[in-house]
Amino acid sequence: MPNFIDRRLNPKDRSLGNRQRFLKRVHDELKRSIRDQVKSDRIADVDAAHGVPVPRRGADEPSFRHSADSGERHHVLPGNESFSAGDRIAKPQAGGGEGSGRGPGRGEGDDDFLFVLSRDEVLDLFFEDLELPDMVKLNLKETVSYRSHRVGFTTSGTPSNINVGRTMRNSYGRRIALGRPSEQEYLEVVGEIAALEEEANPSQPQRRRLAELRAVLDGLERRRKRIAYVDPVDVRFNRFERLPMPNASAVMFCLMDVSASMGEREKDLAKRFFVLLHLFLKRRYERIDIVFIRHTDEAREVDEETFFFSKQSGGTIVSTALEEMQRIILDRYPSNIWNIYAAQASDGDNASGDSDLCATLLRDELMKLCQYYAYVEIIDERESEIFGTTDNGTSLWRAYRIVDGAVPNFQMTRIARPADIYPVFRKLFARQPVALRA
Structure with a gap:
């Protein structure tokens, strides 16, 4: 084993x-x-x-200690004025006195x-x-992608990364330091020797000069052989380092119905959904903005605290949220610069005739600007058995089914309990190549 x-x-x-x-x-x-x-x-x-x-309570490690109600102990108490040696001191009753050793400010219970x-x-x-599997947890925690960035030179690497300019500068400096004969010096000696050898009747000084030049030429050739023109110590390679890619900016629109039909349970499920979507996008973008839009029969952009905890309620007109989102995109988030994502949570209740308008806005306007749009309809647990396997549902659900069939980067699902949130993200991971391609 x-x-x-x-x-x-x-x-x-x-x-x-x-x-x-x-x-x-x-x-x-x-x-x-x-x-x-x-x-x-x-x-x-x-x-x-x-x-x-x-x-x-219950967080302490088990340990052994002496019982305060039994055994004999000997103490030296300085400053005693009441007892003499051999006197017997009664033990305090359990839970009484001040022998618990808890210090000033002690009382009942533990902090x-x-x-x-x-x-x-x-x-x-x-x-x-x-109920997320480990694979999805790893995807949510994955690091951003990297790219190679040139950060200098190194003495080792592949031939394709040789820096010729730096290599030749190193070679030139080494040749000067070691005294390697230059090409001009070598050619001058060779040319002078050739001129003297062409003399038909050289004089005695010319013969001595020729002998000296031949000795000099022999020394130059030996030094040229010993001191290479380019030595391995001269070679330098471009050095690259992996740096996080400067990812494009992204914005996530959170749209939530806060009409009277959306209770505390529905809002809690919506926030869990928005948390997961935020974590997913944060792994892929260095900068991400979150825009909160809440709506009843009118929509407005709010901060997060107002988005989740405001007590406002009223009727329902979902198209007002889509129109507000479109207005904000045109004002602040041009689609050629920002990657736009949206998540909408609703219980499906909507004003008569408004659901068709929502489907038209999504299909003809918003989905041309968004990388991904997720619609989550929060239903009662008792309704999950009825609506789980059919296309029946609210008017908003039926209208969005038309968009779902026509637009590839639109997904929709129903949620009745926290464990139902994962299917949305399973679809989101499946659509990831489409989202990144845009």
Whole structure:
């Protein structure tokens, strides 16, 4: 049987095994705290480390200690004015007196302590009840793509990356430093020797000069052979480094129906959906803006807190949200610069005749600007059995079915519980090449 040894370093001098055991022991408490924080925090804060308060009760490691109700102990108490040596001091009753050792300000109960969860641990706890497989978790945590960037020179590399200019400068400097004869100096000696050899009757000084030049030429040739014109030490290669690609900017439009029919459960499911979509896009874009649009019978752009927690309600006209989105795109997010994504959450209720207008706006206007548009219809759990396998549904659902069949980057689904959110993202991952191609 093979033996597996985990040689990974413990994070920041902490015991990884102890940390994992602690996470398992307080799993339910951590999960509840993360769920409460996700409901109250901003979407962008989900993808970060979290400090989670954990009750001290049940979180302490087991240990052995002396019982305060038995045994003999000897203490030296300085400043004694009431007892003499040999006097017997009565023990305080259990739970009484001030012998608990808890210090000033003690009282009933224990304070909570703050346990810091890493980003990956937060995502694991957040995704747990969404029934996401490990493959999807890795996709949500993947790093951005990289490109090669030239950052200097190196002494090793492939021949195709040789930098000729830097190599020749190194060669020239080395030849000067080592005194390698230049080509001009060599040719001058050769030319003078050739001129003297052409003399028919050379004089005695000319013969001596010829002998000297031949000796000089022999030395020059030996030095030229010893000191190469280009030596391996001169060769330099272009050096490249992998840098994150400067991804294009992206904007995500979050459209939510906040009419009287959208209750707290529907809004909670909508926020979970928007959180997952934000995490997906954040992995692929260095900069991403989020635009929140809420609508009843009129639509307006709001901040995140107003988007999720405002108590406003009223009738429903969905086309007002689509028109507001189109106006914002034309004003601030030109489609030739920005990658535009949109997510719409609604319970499907709409004014009579407005659903057809919504389908026309999407098919003829908005889908020409968007890389991806996801429509999520939040239904009651009892309705999931009725609508799960049929095309029946609200007027808005039936109108969007026409858009779904005509536009490839439009997806729609129904959600009745948190575990139903994953099919939307399974479709989103399947449409990813189309989105990136645009």
